[in-house]
Amino acid sequence: MKIKHAAEERHVLTLIVDNEAGILAKIAGLFTARGYNIDSLTVSDVSDNHDTSRITIVTHGPPAIIDQIRAQLDRLVPVHKVIDLTEEGPHVERELALVKVVGKGEHRVEALRLADVFRAKPVDTTTGSFIFELTGAPDKIDTFVGLMRELGLVEVARTGIVGMTRGTAAV
Incomplete structure (x- = not known):
């Protein structure tokens, strides 16, 4: 390391x-x-x-x-x-993540509640799992993934960061 x-x-x-x-x-x-x-x-x-x-x-x-x-x-x-x-200077960074969570009962309810708080959208749902789509700053995604670990996280796919300067100037 x-x-x-x-x-x-x-x-x-x-x-x-x-x-x-x-x-x-x-x-x-x-x-x-x-x-x-x-x-x-x-x-x-x-x-x-x-x-x-x-x-x-x-x-x-x-x-x-x-x-x-x-x-x-x-x-x-x-x-x-x-x-x-x-x-x-000031710039915007965003990343997209797909987060798969497996769970039943209260874990399932809590996963949906947290997804709503983080504005994560369920893009696939079965009786035993969810795949959430989440877009945001890398630290927001890190936090969401950390919370989902406790609820049955089984897989994460992340796009990597894209960024752009704020304001009217173009790169």
Whole structure:
């Protein structure tokens, strides 16, 4: 288990890249070769003609390492732009999770009650289980998952974080 040092910071990086084969492998290889960790990774096509993708990476490290990561990503040929949302200022982060809970009786009732409090939507229901869909900030999802552990959590699938700066400016 890697020990985090007090000076480590969490950063959300957004990259605009050419939508081409191998770009994700190049980016992951950059992190792997230098021993950096990716905490969350999402990729999606964001252009009408399918030639541009947006990659969101959540990583952590001391400020000097984060600066080095940004500089190295910026040097990759298919990367058009690297934005550190954490440094840019106010931004929105969201994640989607599917959470499967198995239970009967009071556990089932309590799972539904908590889902309502967290605005989690049941997307599949059987007599013995629920699958809840939950969207929100990562800490909200962490809290919901933690509460469901006590009620019969059996499976979690998370999309990873997406983020965007607040206000009128575009990346």
